[in-house]
Amino acid sequence: MEIAYMGAGELARAIRRGELSPVEVMDATIDRIEERNPSLNAVVYKGYDEARERARQAQEALAKGEDVRPLCGVPVLMKDLFDFKPGWPATFGGIPAMKDFTLDAYCVWAERMEAAGAIIVGKTNSPAMGYRGACDNYLFGPTSNPFDVTRNSGGSSGGSAASVADGLVPLAEGTDGGGSIRIPSAWCGTFGFQPSPSRVPTVLRPNAFAGVTPYIYEGPITRNVADAALAMEVLAGYHPGDPFTYHDDPDFASVTDGDVSGWKIAYSPDFGVYPVAPEVREVVEAAVRAFEDCGAEVTEVEISIDLDQRELADLWCRLIMPLSLDSFANLKQAGLDIVGEHRTDLPPEFLRWYDHVAQMSVMEYFDDNSKRTVVYDALQAVFAEHRILVTPTLACMPPLNRSDGETRGPTEIGGVEVDPLIGWCLTYFTNFTGHPAASAPAGLSGGLPVGMQIIGRQRADVDVLRAAAAFEQARPWAEIYRIPASRPIG
Numbered sequence: 001m002e003i004a005y006m007g008a009g010e011l012a013r014a015i016r017r018g019e020l021s022p023v024e025v026m027d028a029t030i031d032r033i034e035e036r037n038p039s040l041n042a043v044v045y046k047g048y049d050e051a052r053e054r055a056r057q058a059q060e061a062l063a064k065g066e067d068v069r070p071l072c073g074v075p076v077l078m079k080d081l082f083d084f085k086p087g088w089p090a091t092f093g094g095i096p097a098m099k100d101f102t103l104d105a106y107c108v109w110a111e112r113m114e115a116a117g118a119i120i121v122g123k124t125n126s127p128a129m130g131y132r133g134a135c136d137n138y139l140f141g142p143t144s145n146p147f148d149v150t151r152n153s154g155g156s157s158g159g160s161a162a163s164v165a166d167g168l169v170p171l172a173e174g175t176d177g178g179g180s181i182r183i184p185s186a187w188c189g190t191f192g193f194q195p196s197p198s199r200v201p202t203v204l205r206p207n208a209f210a211g212v213t214p215y216i217y218e219g220p221i222t223r224n225v226a227d228a229a230l231a232m233e234v235l236a237g238y239h240p241g242d243p244f245t246y247h248d249d250p251d252f253a254s255v256t257d258g259d260v261s262g263w264k265i266a267y268s269p270d271f272g273v274y275p276v277a278p279e280v281r282e283v284v285e286a287a288v289r290a291f292e293d294c295g296a297e298v299t300e301v302e303i304s305i306d307l308d309q310r311e312l313a314d315l316w317c318r319l320i321m322p323l324s325l326d327s328f329a330n331l332k333q334a335g336l337d338i339v340g341e342h343r344t345d346l347p348p349e350f351l352r353w354y355d356h357v358a359q360m361s362v363m364e365y366f367d368d369n370s371k372r373t374v375v376y377d378a379l380q381a382v383f384a385e386h387r388i389l390v391t392p393t394l395a396c397m398p399p400l401n402r403s404d405g406e407t408r409g410p411t412e413i414g415g416v417e418v419d420p421l422i423g424w425c426l427t428y429f430t431n432f433t434g435h436p437a438a439s440a441p442a443g444l445s446g447g448l449p450v451g452m453q454i455i456g457r458q459r460a461d462v463d464v465l466r467a468a469a470a471f472e473q474a475r476p477w478a479e480i481y482r483i484p485a486s487r488p489i490g
Contacts, residue, residue: 003028004167005481008074008227011170012117015062015073022062022073022119026055029075029121033168036489039149040166042159044080044140045089045123051075054119069117070234077163077172078110080123081130081156082327085110092327093126093156094137094405097342108201108239109173109218116234124159124172126180129324131350132421133183134399135159136407138345144401145187146484147448151398152407154184160221161188166484171227176217177320179393179427182439185221186393186451189441189480191468193219193228196436196459199246200232201239207326208243213369214319214431223481225469226256228438232461250462258470261295265467266386272303272378273312274426275416276395283450284392287442290474291390291467299386305378307371313419315371316428321357324350347406349421376433383435383457388467393439393451395424426453436461440468441477449480 003025006014014020030048037043061067078085081093084105091098110120125135125143135158136142143153146166153162160172161184174181176194185192200218202211210216220231229252236252239245267288270276291298305312328338338345339354346354382389395418401407408420418424430437435455442452454471456464 004032005223005485006170007224008071008170008222009230011074012071016068022055022058025073026051026075026119029169033121036166036168039489040144040146040162041141042124042143042153042162042166042168043077043122044094044125044159047088047120047122051119051121058117058119067117070230071113072117074118074171075121075169076113076118077122077124077160077169078120079126079157079160079173079175081126081175083107083109083123083173083175085120088123091139093128093130094139095128095338096139096345097336097338099139101336108203109235112235121169124157124163126156126159128346128350130156130175130177130180131320131324132156133179133409133425134407135184136402136405138405141405142401142407145398145448146487147189149487150400151448152187152401154187154398156180157221158184161185161190161192164188164190164221164223165481167481170223171231172221174219174221176219176431177214177323178316178422178431179425181217181219181221182393182427182437182451182453183425185439187398187449189449189477190221190223191225191228191438191440192221193232193438193465194430194436195219195232195236195461197434198242198244199436199461200235201242201245203239203241206330208241210323210326212244213322214316214428215434223478225465225472229253229255229465252462252465255462255465256469258294258466258473260291260467260470263296263388264386265291265296265298265388265390266301266382267298267390268301268303269392271305271391271426271429273305273307273309274395275413275418276392277397277413279397279445280392280395280450283443283445284452287452287475288390290471293474294470301382301386303378303382305374307374309423310417310419312375313421313423315368316422316431317353318357318360318368319372321353324354325358372432375429379429379433379435387457387463389455391426391453391455393426393453395426397445397448430455434458436464438464438468440471441480444480447483
């Protein structure tokens with residue numbers, strides 16, 4: 001039985017039936033990471049000893065008929081950013097001064113995954129503080145795209161998406177403050193789901209309210225919609241540490257029926273403001289028509305946002321920065337002065353925005369949220385008449401990796417200047433607005449994946465997953481993984 005490209009649900013069922021053992025699966029997973037990760041640089045911390053011990057314990061429990069947890073024995077990876085597990089390093093995205101930093105704490109993702117029986121094998125690469133759409137940093141370097149290892153995986157959950165696409169694990173953690181689940185999913189050909197705010201609890205301290213300006217999300221990166229729905233059954237649910245946590249219990253398992261008949265689906269090729277590369281536009285325009293085959297009505301819509309895309313990218317850079325200011329202030333109190341003593345560990349564009357935002361007034365902050373409201377109103381106008389909005393996930397194809405820790409996106413698309421940090425990402429609007437979204441593989445261009453973004457009404461997570469399942473059934477994408485699976489390993 002081929003373990004590498006089995007899904008999380010498929011693996012869990014095989015383990016429960018005794019067709020595979022947790023130890024066998026873990027040994028195969030570790031062997032594959034050791035073989036393939038050197039060409040990807042996706043996994044930056046390996047917790048092999050603990051993972052093997054947990055696999056042995058799971059195998060013993062299964063033999064006694066004691067473990068019926070939904071992900072028992074399934075190997076997963078977590079992200080190396082604001083994501084913690086006791087005793088494991090937390091470099092906050094490859095900041096050199098933090099290479100040995102640890103916290104005696106669990107993030108919600110790790111806690112709930114382990115409670116469901118999943119076994120965390122290691123941590124995946126991310127850019128410093130998640131502050132760009134490419135995956136690169138000064139400590140670990142860039143993560144390569146499994147479809148072309150000279151190119152970038154996308155960020156900030158780049159190591160997670162590359163690992164899933166390359167068959168290292170079936171499920172990995174993504175966090176998303178500007179598209180960090182969906183960006184690497186688009187370039188690596190994975191399915192990335194960004195839930196509604198606090199659907200997966202966001203537990204932040206000392207400021208419990210810090211995850212709303214913009215919205216910060218946690219969600220799964222998988223190779224199919226069913227695995228994302230399974231992960232959401234594990235991850236979603238009330239948590240007393242999140243002031244916006246949900247008390248409801250959506251039926252995530254039902255989404256795989258893919259029934260979107262009669263739905264009104266809006267399509268925008270560019271949100272009315274983005275320059276989009278022709279090859280991206282062509283693939284997504286063809287893909288969106290699959291919803292018509294599923295019985296939905298697809299209409300191209302005009303979206304009116306009276307702000308330039310450069311101004312909007314700068315807005316995101318300002319709104320996301322207070323999280324970093326808060327993090328570094330807390331670290332300084334603990335004796336680690338990143339922005340002072342270790343300032344050169346951070347990229348220059350991060351420092352420029354850090355210094356700028358540190359001097360902003362309260363009224364400037366309120367003005368920024370007024371601009372954010374313009375985007376919210378524009379999306380709400382679409383959802384007044386449509387159940388789903390579809391766009392490209394990204395405006396361009398993946399860039400070549402650099403060797404200096406400074407891989408970024410393009411500076412222009414179609415002759416139009418864009419911000420190389422985030423300006424080519426059609427993702428951060430939902431971090432402004434709080435709408436659930438996903439990126440699904442729409443097709444290939446030049447042998448590289450192109451992502452299609454599926455956005456739902458507020459709190460309509462099930463709608464997004466159901467629409468994605470309909471698309472997956474109409475245009476199955478599993479065959480694209482033959483490309484990374486067959487790439488030569490040096």
